[in-house]
Amino acid sequence: MAKVLVVTSGKGGVGKTTTSAALGAALAQTGESVVVVDFDVGLRNLDLVMGAERRVVFDLINVVQGVAKLPQALIRDKRLETLWLLPASQTRDKDALTEEGVERVIAELRERFSYVICDSPAGIERGAILAMRHADAAVVVTNPEVSSVRDSDRIIGMLDSKTVKAEKGERIDKHLLITRYDSARAARGEMLSIDDVLEILATPLLGIIPESEDVLRASNVGSPVTLGDRLGAPARAYIEAAKRLKGEDVSVTIPRPKKGLLDKLFGRRAA
Amino acid sequence: MLISKNSMRLIGRSYIAFVFTPEAPIHEWLKELDAWLARTPGFFADRAVVLDLSNVKLSKSGIGHLIASLHEREVRVMGLEGVDSSQLGPELPPLLRGGREAGVSESVTKPSAPEEPAAAAPIRPTSLLLDRPVRSGQSIFFPDGDVSILGSVASGAEVVAGGSIHIYGTLRGRAMAGSTGNPGARIFCQKIEAELLAIDGYYRTAEEIDATLRGRAMQAWLDGTTLMITALH
Numbered sequence: 001m002a003k004v005l006v007v008t009s010g011k012g013g014v015g016k017t018t019t020s021a022a023l024g025a026a027l028a029q030t031g032e033s034v035v036v037v038d039f040d041v042g043l044r045n046l047d048l049v050m051g052a053e054r055r056v057v058f059d060l061i062n063v064v065q066g067v068a069k070l071p072q073a074l075i076r077d078k079r080l081e082t083l084w085l086l087p088a089s090q091t092r093d094k095d096a097l098t099e100e101g102v103e104r105v106i107a108e109l110r111e112r113f114s115y116v117i118c119d120s121p122a123g124i125e126r127g128a129i130l131a132m133r134h135a136d137a138a139v140v141v142t143n144p145e146v147s148s149v150r151d152s153d154r155i156i157g158m159l160d161s162k163t164v165k166a167e168k169g170e171r172i173d174k175h176l177l178i179t180r181y182d183s184a185r186a187a188r189g190e191m192l193s194i195d196d197v198l199e200i201l202a203t204p205l206l207g208i209i210p211e212s213e214d215v216l217r218a219s220n221v222g223s224p225v226t227l228g229d230r231l232g233a234p235a236r237a238y239i240e241a242a243k244r245l246k247g248e249d250v251s252v253t254i255p256r257p258k259k260g261l262l263d264k265l266f267g268r269r270a271a
Numbered sequence: 272m273l274i275s276k277n278s279m280r281l282i283g284r285s286y287i288a289f290v291f292t293p294e295a296p297i298h299e300w301l302k303e304l305d306a307w308l309a310r311t312p313g314f315f316a317d318r319a320v321v322l323d324l325s326n327v328k329l330s331k332s333g334i335g336h337l338i339a340s341l342h343e344r345e346v347r348v349m350g351l352e353g354v355d356s357s358q359l360g361p362e363l364p365p366l367l368r369g370g371r372e373a374g375v376s377e378s379v380t381k382p383s384a385p386e387e388p389a390a391a392a393p394i395r396p397t398s399l400l401l402d403r404p405v406r407s408g409q410s411i412f413f414p415d416g417d418v419s420i421l422g423s424v425a426s427g428a429e430v431v432a433g434g435s436i437h438i439y440g441t442l443r444g445r446a447m448a449g450s451t452g453n454p455g456a457r458i459f460c461q462k463i464e465a466e467l468l469a470i471d472g473y474y475r476t477a478e479e480i481d482a483t484l485r486g487r488a489m490q491a492w493l494d495g496t497t498l499m500i501t502a503l504h
Contacts, residue, residue: 124408149398150407157406200443202404202422 002110005117005245006135008159010151012122014143015179018215018225019238020119021049025137026242027115027222028083035074035084035113037105039131040121041097044088050077051222052085061089064101070108079227084113094127106134124154129162136165137173139206139245143180144191149200152176156203175206177241182211183255194254207241209234210255287414287450288319288349293337295327301340308344309475311467315346321367325353334363334466397434404440414451426466432456445469449493458491459503469498473498 007020017040018075024036038046038130041061047053052075058068063086065088070086077083089096109116120131132138138159156174165172185191198205209215212234218225226238233255240250286501293300308314329337338348349445350367351359359366397416405411406421411418414433423440430436430444433451438460449456449471456470463484468475482498488503 150426153407154427157409157428160403160406199441200423200425 002113003115003137004106004110004135005115005137005139006132006159007117007139007141008120008121008128008132008155009122009141009148010124010128010155011143012149013211014141014148015215016122016141017045017049017119018219019139019141019177019179019209020117021224022218022235022238023114023242023245024050024117026226026239027081027117027245028077028080029226029239030242030246031082032115032246034115034117035109036087036117036119037086037109038088038119039097039127040119041088041127042090042093043121044090046119047075047085047087048222049219050085050224052077052087053222056087058088059089060105061092061096064104065103066095070105079223094121094125094130097127097130099130099133102133104128106260108167110162124158128155129158132159132163134164135159135172137245139175139177140201141177141179142201142205143198144178144186144194144197146192149192149197153201153220156201165254174203175245176201177206177209178202179209179248180211181208181255184266206244207237207251207252208254209237209241230235264269286319287412288321290321290323290352291341291346291348291362292323292325293327296335297327297329297337304344310478315344319349321350321352322348322364323352329354331358331360331363334358338363339455366418399432405444407444424460426464447474448491454493456493459489461488462486463489463500468498468500470498475500 007016007023009016020036024034028034036046036050038044039060046057053265056074058073060073062068063070063073073086075085077085077088106116118131118135121127140152140156142148150258158170159174160166176198178194182191186193194208210233212232214228214232215225215234218228225232226235229235230239243250272317288476317341325336334354341348348364354366356366375495395415399413399416399418401411401418402421405420405424405428407425409428411430413431416432417434417437418429418430418432420430421439424430424438426443428444429447431447431450432502433453434448435457436448436459437444438446440460441464442460443464443466445467446458446465447469448458450503452471454471458468458470463480463488465467465476465480468491472492472497473493473496475498484500486504489500490503491498491500492501
């Protein structure tokens with residue numbers, strides 16, 4: 001039974017696209033067939049983050065409008081054969097997405113893949129609503145900042161009212177992914193703590209992705225962070241989050257500040 | 272069920288609208304409004320506003336000018352009250368009658384629907400229980416009585432009740448109790464981080480709430496025209 005996931009946040013720049021690519025790759029590595037769909041029509045980025053920008057011929061809009069068939073628009077990842085991408089159009093805007101078209105594409109994707117990951121655009125307008133419309137579960141990406149948390153709260157409210165599942169009276173599974181968590185700043189009280197975020201959003205935690213240069217580097221070279229050094233902190237955190245998405249029971253570790261020079265001199269070991 | 276094409280059902284529906292009662296001189300009144308809007312920007316952005324002109328004498332062009340000035344402040348006037356209908360033209364909002372006073376800053380208008388004689392009114396519940404948090408951007412409106420919420424009210428959310436409001440969680444958004452003209456209504460919450468509290472139209476914004484109360488369990492009630500807030504424990 002295929003599962004449709006939406007990666008959403010309300011606010012822009014919190015890491016939806018990075019998360020879509022990283023979770024997609026991590027799930028595909030476990031042998032599942034995964035497609036990541038870019039819903040950010042007009043501002044497509046997922047193709048760059050996944051390193052497929054030079055192979056885009058047809059896109060989501062073409063399929064929605066019936067100009068191209070789904071298999072023509074799907075791009076298989078060069079590194080992982082179970083990972084696929086359905087890119088967005090850069091030349092159109094969100095108005096080109098139609099409710100019926102999206103429904104048809106998602107239904108077709110459900111038949112071909114075991115995971116359909118919808119990378120939502122920022123905002124609460126048409127694009128974001130259509131991206132969440134047919135989801136079975138949602139990954140809400142939040143930075144530990146007040147503005148991001150409030151926008152995520154708004155999106156959670158919309159997940160509970162504007163999705164097909166919600167309209168049928170069912171509840172959509174929501175998972176909270178805290179990204180760009182800087183343990184040093186959190187220790188100094190410059191960011192919201194994990195507890196604060198969880199208390200405000202009252203949503204189960206899927207994982208905490210530490211702020212890291214690995215993530216930026218991975219985006220720039222077009223390789224999801226989970227496909228690079230799997231031992232790096234963000235890659236490990238995404239791989240664990242993917243396991244939790246599959247229902248495995250993996251405890252969440254809160255990243256701690258790196259040991260300072262004094263700690264090293266005294267040779268204390270990390271707990 | 273068959274509905275013949277030349278019959279049309281006309282159904283009355285009541286809505287809450289804020290009533291503005293401008294005082295002469297108008298420019299002074301607008302200044303006062305500006306000061307209020309500066310403190311709570313965008314408050315009227317998506318709200319229905321009715322203009323009660325009974326305290327001022329304005330010509331037709333004067334009314335048009337006032338509506339335009341309000342429009343500039345993102346206040347959209349949906350209807351007028353307290354003027355003679357002969358003074359109004361098709362370009363002005365319609366005249367409303369039968370508005371029922373419902374509080375200092377809020378009012379219910381109940382247009383009657385003579386085409387539909389009211390059937391035996393079903394018994395309406397007088398309280399509303401919500402068992403999940405109220406999320407940012409959501410608005411709970413229950414004019415018939417008390418609202419209880421098992422969970423928090425997020426920043427950017429609002430709860431409007433005709434009776435009291437009970438929040439078993441943190442209040443980070445707005446709570447407006449007694450909104451249909453009930454000064455005896457109260458607001459209770461386990462933890463106050465509110466943006467705004469109001470009872471029967473008397474309100475306090477976050478800035479005016481004593482900082483020592485923040486984060487504590489509290490109740491708010493009305494003492495005459497003053498909104499009082501005290502810690503519960």
